[in-house]
Every structure is written in structure tokens, then in C-alpha cells.
Amino acid sequence: MPTATEELNFTGKNLIRMADLTADEIRGLINTGLRFKEVSEREIKKVPALRGKTIVNLFFEPSTRTRTSFEIAGKRLSADVINISASASSISKGETFKDTILNISAMKPNAIVIRHSSPGAALIASQITDCSIINGGDGAHAHPTQALLDLMTIAEKKKNFENLNVTIVGDILHSRVARSNINALRSLNANITLCAPPTLMPPRSDVFGAKITTDIKKAVKGADVVMMLRIQQERMGQGLFPSLREYARYFCLTPEVMKETKDDVIIMHPGPINRGVEISSEVADGNKAVILYQVTHGVAMRMAVLYLICGGTKDE
Amino acid sequence: MSSSILIKNGHVIDPASGLDEKTDLLITNGKVASIGDNQEGNGAKVIDASGLIVSPGFVDLHVHFREPGYEYKETIKSGAMSAVAGGFSSVCCMANTSPVNDNGTVTSEIVKKGLEAKAARVYPIGAVSKNLDGKELAEIGEMKEAGAVAISDDGKCVLNPKMIRSAMEYASMFGLTVIEHCEDESAKDGVINEGEVSARFGIKGIPPTAEDSIASRNIVISAYTGLPTHLAHISTKGTVDAVRLAKAKGLKVTCEVTPHHFTITEDELESFDTNFKMNPPLRTKEDLKAIKEGLKDGTIDCIATDHAPHASWEKEVELDKAPFGIVGLETALPLSLKLVEEGVISLTQMIALLTCRPSAIFNLPGGSLKKGSPADICIFDSQKKWIVEPEKFLSKGRNSPFNGKTLKGKNIVTIVDGNIVYNPANL
Ligand SMILES: [Zn+2]
Numbered sequence: 001m002p003t004a005t006e007e008l009n010f011t012g013k014n015l016i017r018m019a020d021l022t023a024d025e026i027r028g029l030i031n032t033g034l035r036f037k038e039v040s041e042r043e044i045k046k047v048p049a050l051r052g053k054t055i056v057n058l059f060f061e062p063s064t065r066t067r068t069s070f071e072i073a074g075k076r077l078s079a080d081v082i083n084i085s086a087s088a089s090s091i092s093k094g095e096t097f098k099d100t101i102l103n104i105s106a107m108k109p110n111a112i113v114i115r116h117s118s119p120g121a122a123l124i125a126s127q128i129t130d131c132s133i134i135n136g137g138d139g140a141h142a143h144p145t146q147a148l149l150d151l152m153t154i155a156e157k158k159k160n161f162e163n164l165n166v167t168i169v170g171d172i173l174h175s176r177v178a179r180s181n182i183n184a185l186r187s188l189n190a191n192i193t194l195c196a197p198p199t200l201m202p203p204r205s206d207v208f209g210a211k212i213t214t215d216i217k218k219a220v221k222g223a224d225v226v227m228m229l230r231i232q233q234e235r236m237g238q239g240l241f242p243s244l245r246e247y248a249r250y251f252c253l254t255p256e257v258m259k260e261t262k263d264d265v266i267i268m269h270p271g272p273i274n275r276g277v278e279i280s281s282e283v284a285d286g287n288k289a290v291i292l293y294q295v296t297h298g299v300a301m302r303m304a305v306l307y308l309i310c311g312g313t314k315d316e
Numbered sequence: 317m318s319s320s321i322l323i324k325n326g327h328v329i330d331p332a333s334g335l336d337e338k339t340d341l342l343i344t345n346g347k348v349a350s351i352g353d354n355q356e357g358n359g360a361k362v363i364d365a366s367g368l369i370v371s372p373g374f375v376d377l378h379v380h381f382r383e384p385g386y387e388y389k390e391t392i393k394s395g396a397m398s399a400v401a402g403g404f405s406s407v408c409c410m411a412n413t414s415p416v417n418d419n420g421t422v423t424s425e426i427v428k429k430g431l432e433a434k435a436a437r438v439y440p441i442g443a444v445s446k447n448l449d450g451k452e453l454a455e456i457g458e459m460k461e462a463g464a465v466a467i468s469d470d471g472k473c474v475l476n477p478k479m480i481r482s483a484m485e486y487a488s489m490f491g492l493t494v495i496e497h498c499e500d501e502s503a504k505d506g507v508i509n510e511g512e513v514s515a516r517f518g519i520k521g522i523p524p525t526a527e528d529s530i531a532s533r534n535i536v537i538s539a540y541t542g543l544p545t546h547l548a549h550i551s552t553k554g555t556v557d558a559v560r561l562a563k564a565k566g567l568k569v570t571c572e573v574t575p576h577h578f579t580i581t582e583d584e585l586e587s588f589d590t591n592f593k594m595n596p597p598l599r600t601k602e603d604l605k606a607i608k609e610g611l612k613d614g615t616i617d618c619i620a621t622d623h624a625p626h627a628s629w630e631k632e633v634e635l636d637k638a639p640f641g642i643v644g645l646e647t648a649l650p651l652s653l654k655l656v657e658e659g660v661i662s663l664t665q666m667i668a669l670l671t672c673r674p675s676a677i678f679n680l681p682g683g684s685l686k687k688g689s690p691a692d693i694c695i696f697d698s699q700k701k702w703i704v705e706p707e708k709f710l711s712k713g714r715n716s717p718f719n720g721k722t723l724k725g726k727n728i729v730t731i732v733d734g735n736i737v738y739n740p741a742n743l
């Protein structure tokens with residue numbers, strides 16, 4: 001685990017969105033994450049770094065993966081982790097969001113991880129309470145720990161972010177993962193290409209500073225990293241594309257499409273994957289996919305975030 | 317009847333009569349009795365308006381007073397007090413109350429409460445359709461007899477083109493204009509303007525085309541039938557352009573714009589502050605520029621606040637869950653004066669946009685200081701700087717995007733029907 005605090009550039013109280021972080025802070029977080037990865041590989045996977053600290057996982061929408069990842073991360077740091085889900089709390093009883101945040105804060109946790117379907121929820125929470133807020137995903141807005149674990153995965157496989165060709169394919173419009181990665185990759189000077197049907201690309205996508213195409217072969221040409229996004233079936237009923245079958249025809253990452261990438265490309269996916277829709281089984285299970293590393297890195301990166309936010313300061 | 321009032325040494329501006337000079341104004345029997353220098357009041361109460369502007373009381377064609385049904389947000393009394401605090405002597409309140417103002421009984425109740433408030437004149441706007449459902453026409457004749465001055469399903473758009481045409485035709489029998497809240501179904505579930513901010517932050521967008529398509533539809537129906545259409549709170553360049561074209565063709569198309577739509581843009585939403593959430597949403601810099609041009613060249617007929625109070629707890633939620641709407645009556649004057657300071661419009665144009673031009677659209681009394689007109693007057697200080705503190709509003713609503721901002725220009729005295737209804741400085 002890290003001891004040389006001068007290397008840790010992130011000293012923030014909250015983690016709301018990647019756009020708030022400097023390139024140095026992002027690098028500091030990646031390095032801390034890589035060090036914590038080692039803890040997960042030990043026989044005894046527990047360090048006392050956050051003993052006596054309380055972390056609340058406040059989930060307004062269900063997400064077993066992210067919640068479990070934060071929970072394991074907190075427990076490996078010896079923190080007390082409490083999970084509160086919308087259905088099990090007073091959230092559904094007409095209490096306002098502000099009331100809920102104030103009530104949880106009044107119990108004096110060291111950090112609250114918030115997952116919410118509304119964009120901006122974590123930011124609003126951070127304005128309501130003095131407690132540290134970690135955004136565990138808010139609507140289509142941001143998912144900073146996902147972006148950080150993705151970057152950590154890239155950092156481990158690639159030398160440098162500078163001029164790295166990263167292609168993101170899929171439902172950009174509704175994706176907090178895409179937004180967070182775009183912000184972070186821009187800070188690190190990577191070249192970004194976005195690929196989606198126009199109906200799944202936000203109007204004014206020029207704000208992303210990325211190359212934009214609807215042709216997946218063009219999109220992945222020369223790519224060092226390809227990130228596939230999960231397609232939500234319910235988008236079909238919204239008139240955004242006709243069928244999963246037709247979506248797959250134009251946007252599925254297949255061995256055929258893979259021919260266009262660099263040989264040492266890595267294939268990422270935030271999970272859970274839809275086999276045969278956005279990614280073929282051959283590719284998902286192939287040697288270029290790093291999807292399960294991402295899951296492992298999720299725990300390490302969340303340990304890094306919790307450590308730096310709850311325990312990294314000297315006065316505590 | 318009220319006693320006489322002599323307003324001395326004010327800068328009297330009345331766009332309707334072309335008056336613009338430092339002079340005195342005498343009110344007797346609730347009417348403007350005479351205007352001219354060195355008048356003797358003969359026992360009248362004297363108000364020294366030195367350094368102040370004397371204007372017809374402002375007329376707001378679009379407010380939401382939440383009575384009946386949502387008195388915790390605003391009552392007719394608190395709304396009418398908020399109006400006079402802002403310099404408004406007449407306000408027209410939308411029908412989306414509970415029950416909806418879709419029949420004469422509700423209309424009469426609003427009129428009665430308005431009179432009891434002894435503040436601004438409160439004119440009800442009746443619903444177009446029963447329960448704002450867009451299916452059956454409301455009892456427009458009965459509402460007219462009870463005091464309705466226009467009809468609108470505001471808060472909702474009348475989506476069915478056959479229904480809006482029927483409403484325009486039927487209401488014409490009573491000389492009433494239909495006001496449209498222009499928003500097609502593409503705005504469904506939208507939270508803020510569809511644009512740069514919605515793209516960056518993953519917030520569901522309301523495209524400008526949602527407004528433009530309905531505005532254009534109504535203009536087409538107006539052209540075909542020859543009947544008037546009034547477009548509420550226009551917010552896009554597309555709609556400004558469409559109205560300009562319609563006016564050039566001589567069509568009976570009128571429109572209003574809110575102070576927030578000519579002052580701030582979608583960029584404010586970066587804060588995710590629910591006090592910047594209203595419908596139509598704050599748009600882009602280009603839209604704001606087009607609106608200013610529309611105000612300048614007369615395409616836009618008037619300024620209306622769309623005053624929409626909500627309880628604080630209703631706004632203290634996530635952005636996408638918060639109700640649309642902000643309060644506007646007590647900040648409209650300084651925001652309008654900013655247009656004058658920026659050179660977009662003259663002070664006389666600004667006053668016209670707040671007085672004779674809106675009153676003409678619905679044929680309301682007031683809006684002018686011509687001899688014999690009702691003595692609806694406001695006296696304001698165009699230079700006074702003040703900090704917006706929503707806790708001090710007379711409205712029950714605290715949901716102002718201008719909270720904490722320093723604004724320039726404040727209403728000092730409001731007179732309605734010859735009675736001083738607002739005068740906190742005791743002039
Ligand atoms: Zn409206």
C-alpha cells in the first residue's frame with residue numbers, strides 16, 4: 001500500500017466527475033490504484049488503512065456490481081461499510097433528496113458513495129453536506145470510478161496516454177461511462193473516436209472534441225484501445241434503433257471488425273456484456289479482451305479513491 | 317372612492333400617449349385627472365417622485381397564482397402582493413390550478429379573491445379544455461362572463477391541431493384570444509435545453525424544435541382562419557423568426573418573452589441548480605441574441621414573467637425530478653432595465669413592452685396614463701441597486717435564479733385604481 005504521500009496528487013474531498021480533476025490528479029489516482037492492486041493479490045486481503053472509518057453506499061438505483069466493488073474495496077481497507085438501498089430506506093416515503101442526504105450525514109460517516117439515476121445527484125449532495133461524496137454513477141452524467149479503473153487498465157497495458165487512439169462504440173447518448181472516459185482521456189491527450197448511430201449520439205456531440213463516425217470499421221482503424229458500451233434493450237421501444245439484430249449488424253465488435261485495429265489493441269467493456277449484440281463471444285473471450293481485468297481493477301481503484309478521500313489526509 | 321393623489325416632479329413616461337417629461341400627475345376618483353407642471357393638489361396626498369420614473373402600472377399576461385389547490389406555493393393574495401411589489405398593477409393568471417379554471421364557478425372565485433387581495437388587478441385566464449386534457453372544450457362562454465380575459469391550457473400544449481383550431485374558432489365568438497404553450501411531444505421527459513450542456517452532462521434535452529413546430533402550426537392555423545394566436549414565453553430563434561415572418565404577412569400573431577429568457581442561458585445549468593429549471597428551458601446564446609433582436613424590432617409584443625412559484629422543498633430535489641418554473645414578478649423590472657442599459661431597447665420601448673403593448677393584446681384596461689384612464693401607476697427608481705434576497709419577496713415562492721445577484725432598478729410605489737397598494741418607503 002502507498003506510503004509516499006507526496007506522490008499522491010489527489011487530495012480532493014469529493015469525487016464527483018472526471019472533468020473536475022487535473023491530469024496530475026488523474027495520474028496520482030491511477031498510480032495509487034496500481035499499488036492497491038497488489039493488496040488484492042495477497043493471501044490476506046486486508047489492510048488497516050481505514051480502520052474506524054465508516055463508508056455508506058447510498059444506492060438510489062440498484063447496481064450489484066458497483067455496490068459490491070465499493071463494498072469489497074472498503075472492507076479490504078478495514079472500513080465499516082453500510083449499504084443503504086432506495087427500497088430499504090425512507091427514500092420512497094416522500095422524503096426529499098436533501099432530507100435523505102442530511103439524515104445520512106447526521107450519522108457522521110466518513111464518505112457517502114452515491115448511485116442515482118438523476119444526473120447531478122452527487123454534485124447536489126456535495127453541496128448539501130460536509131461529508132465526502134463519491135459519485136458511484138449519476139444518470140448519464142458521470143461515473144468517475146469506472147473511468148479511473150478503465151484508465152488504470154489502459155495504463156497497465158500501454159506505455160503512454162499521449163496520442164493513444166481510443167475508440168468508444170455504442171450508446172454515447174445515455175452513457176455516463178463514455179462521458180467520464182471522454183473527459184479523462186482528453187485531459188491525458190489521447191485521441192478519441194466515437195461511434196454510434198446518430199440516434200444514440202447526443203446532438204452537439206462536437207463538445208466532446210472527438211472524431212465521430214457511424215462506421216465501426218473506420219472507428220476502430222488503428223485503435224490502441226476499443227471500449228464497447230452496453231446497449232440497453234429498452235432503447236428499442238424509444239424509437240432509437242429498430243432491433244438488437246440490426247444494431248448488431250452495424251455496431252457489433254466482431255473478429256471481422258477487429259482486423260482494422262492495431263495488433264496490440266485491448267478491448268474493454270464496463271459490463272455486463274450482451275454477447276452477440278455489441279460484442280461477439282469470440283472477441284469477448286479472446287486474448288485481446290481485458291474485461292475481467294477491469295473488474296479486478298475496479299476494486300483496487302475504489303480502494304485508492306476511498307483511501308485518498310477518507311484516510312489520505314494527515315489530520316485524521 | 318379613493319382620495320386624490322398628486323405625484324410631483326417625476327419623470328412621467330407613457331408610451332401610449334407619447335408622454336416623456338418631468339411633470340406632475342394628479343389622480344382623482346381613481347382616474348388620471350390631469351398631467352402638467354405645478355399642479356395644486358387641493359388637499360391631495362402628495363408623492364414626491366423627484367429622480368423617479370412614473371409609468372403606467374405594468375401588465376403581466378402570464379402568471380401562475382396557485383389558488384385554488386396549491387395555496388402552499390402561492391395564494392392569489394400573496395401573488396397579487398408580489399405583483400405590486402414588482403410594479404405590476406395587472407396580472408393574468410393561468411388556469412392550471414386544482415381544480416382547473418375550466419368553468420365559470422372557478423373563474424368567479426378567482427375574480428373574488430383577486431378583489432379581496434386589494435393589490436394588483438387579477439384577471440383569470442380560462443382553460444382551453446376541460447381539466448387541461450386537450451379533449452373537450454371548457455365552458456369558455458361561461459368563463460368569459462365570469463371575467464376570463466383569454467384562454468389557455470398553459471403548462472400543457474394543446475397538441476391536437478383540430479382542438480386548437482376549434483378553440484380559436486369557438487373563443488372568437490366571445491372575442492377571446494387563445495394562448496399557446498408551444499411544446500410538442502419531442503420535449504417529453506426533457507429537463508433542460510437540448511444542446512451543449514445537455515450533451516456534456518447527460519441531461520435529457522428539450523429540443524428547440526419542440527417549440528418551433530407548435531408555434532409554426534399555430535401561425536398556419538391563424539393564417540388559414542384569420543383568427544388571433546398568442547404564443548406564450550417564446551424562447552428560441554426559430555420561433556422569433558417565425559413570428560417575424562407572420563407579422564410581415566399581417567397575421568394576427570402575438571407573443572411574449574420572459575425576463576429570464578432574455579437574460580440567462582443554458583450555461584447556468586452547469587450548477588445543476590433547480591432554480592434554473594423552467595419550461596421552456598433556458599436556451600443558447602444565439603437564441604438569447606435573437607430574442608433581443610425580436611424585442612428591439614417589435615417582433616416580440618411584450619414581456620411576461622411566467623411567474624411560477626413552488627415551495628422550497630419541491631425544488632430541493634434532483635434536477636430531473638424538480639418541478640419546472642421560477643418566480644419572476646419581483647425581478648422583472650431590473651432585468652428589463654438591463655436591456656435598456658445594454659442599448660437593446662429604449663426606456664420608452666421597455667415601458668411599452670410592460671404596459672400598453674400587453675394590455676392591447678387582451679384589451680385590458682390600464683397600460684396608459686391618458687387623461688381619464690384608470691389610475692394604475694408605478695413609480696420606480698431606475699438606478700437603485702439591490703441584492704436579490706428571495707426570503708424578502710412578497711411572493712411565497714423563493715425559487716429565483718437571481719438569488720444573491722445585485723440588480724439595478726426597483727419599484728418604489730404602486731397605485732391601482734387610484735389606491736396606493738405598495739409604498740414601503742412611505743413616499
Ligand atoms: Zn407555459
Ligand SMILES: [Zn+2]
Pocket residue numbers: 378379380410470471622624
Ligand atoms: Zn406558464
